Structures are given as structure tokens and as C-alpha cells.
Amino acid sequence: DIQMTQSPPSLSASLGDKVTITCQASQNINKYIAWYQQKPGKAPRQLIRYTSTLVSGTPSRFSGSGSGRDYSFSISNVESEDIASYYCLQYDNLPWTFGGGTKLELK
Amino acid sequence: QVQLEESGPGLMQPSETLSLTCTVSGFSLTSNGVGWVRQPLGKGLVWMGTIWAGGSTNYNSAVQSRLSISRDTSKSQVFLKMNSLQPEDTGTYYCARHPGIEDYFDYWGQGVMVTVSS
Numbered sequence: 001d002i003q004m005t006q007s008p009p010s011l012s013a014s015l016g017d018k019v020t021i022t023c024q025a026s027q028n029i030n031k032y033i034a035w036y037q038q039k040p041g042k043a044p045r046q047l048i049r050y051t052s053t054l055v056s057g058t059p060s061r062f063s064g065s066g067s068g069r070d071y072s073f074s075i076s077n078v079e080s081e082d083i084a085s086y087y088c089l090q091y092d093n094l095p096w097t098f099g100g101g102t103k104l105e106l107k
Numbered sequence: 108q109v110q111l112e113e114s115g116p117g118l119m120q121p122s123e124t125l126s127l128t129c130t131v132s133g134f135s136l137t138s139n140g141v142g143w144v145r146q147p148l149g150k151g152l153v154w155m156g157t158i159w160a161g162g163s164t165n166y167n168s169a170v171q172s173r174l175s176i177s178r179d180t181s182k183s184q185v186f187l188k189m190n191s192l193q194p195e196d197t198g199t200y201y202c203a204r205h206p207g208i209e210d211y212f213d214y215w216g217q218g219v220m221v222t223v224s225s
Contacts, residue, residue, distance in 0.1 A: 043215035
């Protein structure tokens with residue numbers, strides 16, 4: 001199974017900050033990584049697919065990049081509505097595996 | 108629009124068999140796969156298994172011996188059955204759609220909380 005090591009587990013930011021979350025795969029995942037946002041008591045919401053493609057409705061302050069084993073997800077100009085947990089998902093190889101999550105909090 | 112809705116019992120006893128239903132609308136089960144993802148309380152997401160548009164299934168090896176996923180395309184429903192439940196199976200169970208073959212998840216249901224306790 002491909003392991004997805006996501007860091008940091010938690011992040012504290014002020015409104016307007018830029019934050020970055022990373023996911024490292026245990027092997028090359030050929031850019032097949034998606035990023036999700038999850039608010040308490042809600043289902044995950046898809047933000048980015050195939051490393052850097054924003055899905056419809058995702059604000060442009062969200063971005064993704066990476067290749068091989070190393071990927072990152074950023075939010076520029078953090079807004080209050082961005083306070084949530086974020087997860088990466090690799091879908092290059094079964095079984096699909098998620099990162100452990102990053103909880104974004106307001107400083 | 109695309110919607111998925113999970114249903115099933117909220118409280119189960121250890122050793123029982125869990126049966127969950129995912130009712131979908133806005134797409135056909137013969138066009139898109141549907142997977143199940145579990146989230147223990149306060150923890151991360153774990154893919155459990157998927158039934159693909161052609162009817163084939165893939166399971167996470169961690170639960171494969173206890174898990175079965177099936178569907179009724181005429182009713183637009185996907186079913187999860189997992190036997191020999193243990194307290195560590197407690198969590199929220201989501202069904203989610205794959206937009207393509209061996210693809211990520213785009214649309215998710217709201218989830219159903221299952222507690223396994225005696």
C-alpha cells in the first residue's frame with residue numbers, strides 16, 4: 001500500500017496568511033493526488049484533482065503542486081471560511097490512501 | 108444534480124453484521140463507480156472499497172475478509188455489508204462517487220454515524 005505522510009498535523013494561521021501543507025507518498029504517484037476540505041460534522045469537499053487542477057467552485061486562493069513523491073497544497077490569503085481540516089488522497093494505485101489530515105486553526 | 112445519501116442503523120452490537128445503503132441520484136451506477144470511506148471519530152479517512160460502473164469490486168485488504176459491496180442499479184442503490192463488527196469499526200461511513208475509472212472521489216454523501224457497542 002502507498003503511505004501518504006501529511007504534514008503538519010495542525011496549523012495555526014492569521015487571516016490573510018499563506019499556509020502550505022505537504023504530502024509525501026511512499027512511492028511515485030504520478031501526480032494522481034487530490035485535496036479535500038472537511039469542516040466539522042460535514043463530508044469532505046473536493047478542492048483539487050490531479051495535483052493542481054482546481055475543481056469547479058474552488059476559490060483561486062487554493063493551489064496545488066508537486067510531482068513524483070512530493071506534493072504541496074497552499075492557501076494564500078487565508079479567510080475565516082477556510083478553517084477546516086484538509087486531506088490529501090492518492091489515487092494512482094489501489095488501495096486509495098489518504099494522508100492523516102491537517103487541522104487549520106485561527107491564530 | 109449529483110446526490111448521494113447514506114442510510115442504516117446507528118447502533119450495532121459487537122459481532123453483528125452492518126448493512127448500509129447509499130442511494131444516489133443525478134447519475135447512473137452503470138456510468139460511475141461508488142466507494143465507501145470510513146472515518147473513526149476525530150480521525151482520518153480510510154477507503155474501504157468500491158463497486159465500479161461495470162459491477163466489479165475492489166476492497167481494502169484491511170477489511171476485505173469482512174466486507175461486501177453490491178448494488179441494485181434499478182433502484183440506484185449501493186450496499187455495504189460488513190460482518191463481525193468490533194468497537195473499532197465505530198465511525199462515520201461515507202459513500203462517494205468516482206468521476207471516472209480508478210479515479211478519485213468527487214461527490215460525497217453526508218455520512219452516517221455507526222457506533223459499535225455492547
